[in-house]
């Protein structure tokens with residue numbers, strides 16, 4: 001591990017220099033909202049931000065992604081043949097991604113890269129991207145990352161961690177990808193590693209102490225899936241839900257998609273779009289049968305997947321990094337922290353007869 | 354604790370105890386500042402969860418659709434008009450409902466308030482016409498009238514139009530309100546500017562459908578955007594498809610929309626989706642003198658024929 005110091009006066013210059021080798025993405029304010037976008041020439045990321053409204057998952061996994069193209073023109077020899085499209089997989093770097101959002105990619109990777117199946121679209125994008133994290137000095141009331149196995153200074157999933165120290169950033173390299181980025185940006189000012197590490201440690205503790213929101217997940221593992229599935233609290237939990245896709249689209253760890261063909265004239269594309277377990281269409285069978293036809297069943301699926309099926313399947317914790325977006329964006333105030341506590345503390349009522 | 358809240362609890366408890374209803378649909382306190390959660394209360398013991406304040410902007414008429422039970426429903430002015438619309442459209446029967454009417458003094462705009470502060474808001478309280486906002490190291494008192502939701506600021510039907518019992522005295526309706534200023538501004542744009550305006554307005558849309566799903570009018574078993582045979586609209590994030598969704602949804606609400614603002618409130622990106630429905634509201638008002646949901650005995654303009662229809666092609 002290496003720690004260097006980046007004076008803020010060298011920040012813009014270094015980023016500009018790195019654009020020679022990377023396409024840069026970063027948080028930018030647009031209409032009151034921060035969002036990640038590709039940075040133009042001379043454009044700087046706005047690192048004075050809490051977090052983006054929507055997660056940066058779309059950089060690796062776009063809401064709508066073209067997979068193939070085809071022609072329906074029978075005069076062409078290659079008509080009706082799916083052809084892979086050219087996607088630009090040249091190196092990219094995401095500047096200023098929050099540790100929770102970077103850690104989310106690791107959770108999602110278990111789905112897109114299994115021993116049997118590799119999703120080349122997701123993997124190509126992921127592997128060619130360098131994650132330059134920005135430690136979180138001011139977590140919000142809806143952040144509960146410290147109890148989801150993550151944290152405001154968490155390093156897993158990052159290649160480099162930046163810590164804002166006023167007039168400079170401390171940059172801690174985590175992987176060789178991170179080191180390569182430093183080289184491309186020309187940042188190499190050494191520093192007294194030991195003192196800086198101490199300083200980072202203190203800042204980390206301060207940031208963690210600012211987190212006031214927690215979830216208990218310790219008992220989820222031992223609950224019987226069927227007990228939780230049949231628990232009586234789902235009706236009340238799901239009542240307010242309007243089954244929109246805001247939570248799943250904003251979530252850095254939701255990965256479901258739907259594949260569609262779109263044709264204009266004779267030329268067509270096959271695209272994959274984000275989908276959401278909140279939508280009735282999500283599970284509608286060709287026969288017309290829908291195994292999750294009710295609001296309650298869909299809400300239960302979302303939480304059971306995140307908090308029970310996923311942890312049971314991979315044994316590595318819940319499918320949530322505690323970013324709090326779904327809580328902030330839900331128009332009817334369905335709060336995953338509340339649901340998690342209901343599930344974690346649920347005891348089956350034994351009826352004596 | 355608000356007086357309206359106390360009255361709602363009192364009425365609910367009485368009705369549940371007397372067995373007049375099976376449940377109450379109202380609001381319970383949310384887990385975030387400026388948020389309440391629609392909730393279902395089935396037993397008199399749980400009545401204590403019911404609240405009322407300026408954060409009850411979700412339209413509870415949404416939750417009545419197709420229910421079979423006897424329901425006590427808490428209804429502010431706009432909710433009551435959507436209940437009337439449901440009665441006209443046979444979505445619920447009048448004798449299934451006990452309407453607890455709440456004369457309303459407007460809901461506050463949580464996004465507007467949040468955008469007024471650099472720091473995170475930790476708590477929002479209210480007292481009469483003041484909204485007190487607190488965060489770490491700051492407290493500010495705002496005039497409620499300055500931070501109302503946009504639809505509430507121009508609302509002229511704050512009192513429920515239909516109810517079985519009221520949770521407060523009738524409030525004074527706002528007079529001399531210019532409801533269509535924003536619409537006129539868009540109407541006056543030349544076509545290109547209008548196109549650009551709508552493109553800009555909708556470019557952040559992620560098609561999560563929160564606007565549609567929060568709306569009490571959007572109850573079709575399969576929405577046209579979800580049809581696959583034929584597939585009317587593409588499913589990606591092409592702006593043409595996004596616009597098709599919004600324009601068509603607005604048309605489906607013509608003569609039915611009460612400008613409750615639930616759609617706009619629900620949008621996670623804060624998109625001003627009322628820009629579409631307000632235009633249709635204006636047309637219905639100017640062409641037919643129609644305001645939605647005012648009386649259950651009158652048919653809405655789009656499903657009636659009148660010989661004096663202002664459009665020439667009808668004659």
Ligand code: SF4
Nearest residue numbers: 251320321323324326
């Ligand atoms: S479930 Fe909610 S809190 Fe957890 S990662 Fe997804 S959006 Fe964030």
Ligand code: SF4
Nearest residue numbers: 568610612613614616
């Ligand atoms: S379109 Fe919007 S304002 Fe109109 S009734 Fe529906 S939710 Fe309310």
Ligand code: SF4
Nearest residue numbers: 558559561562564620
């Ligand atoms: S709620 Fe907002 S983002 Fe979602 S579909 Fe409606 S306008 Fe688009």
